[in-house]
Amino acid sequence: MESQYRKNKEQKEKLLKTAEFLRAIAEENRLKILYSLKKGEQCVCNIWRYLKLPQNLTSHHLKVLKTCGLISSRKDGLRVFYSVDKKAINKHLKLLNKLLTHYEK
DSSP states (O other): OOHHHHHHHHHHHHHHHHHHHHHHHHHHHHHHHHHHHHHOEEEEEHHHHTSSOHHHHHHHHHHHHTTTTTTEEEETTEEEEEOOOOOHHHHHHHHHHHHHHHHHH
C-alpha cells in the first residue's frame, strides 16, 4: 500500500512538472527565446531586440523559462547572458514522451 502511494505521488509530481514545462513553452515569445538561444548564449539586450518587445516584458519571459529550469544565466559586469539548459529540456521531453506513450497503450 505504501509503495503504491509513493508511486502515485511520484507520477503526480512528474505530471505537474510536465504541465509546468508545457505552460512555459506554450507562449510564442518563450518559444522564440528558446529558438534564439539554440544558436548559443546571448545577452538579454540581443534577445529583446530579436523579439521586438520591451526589455521588461522580455525579462518576464526569461524569468518564467529560468524558473522552470529551461535556461540558465550568468552575469558579466552589467550584462546578463542566457543559455539553454539542454539537459533540463531533454528531461522534460522524456517525461512528456512517457506520458503520451502511456496513453497509446
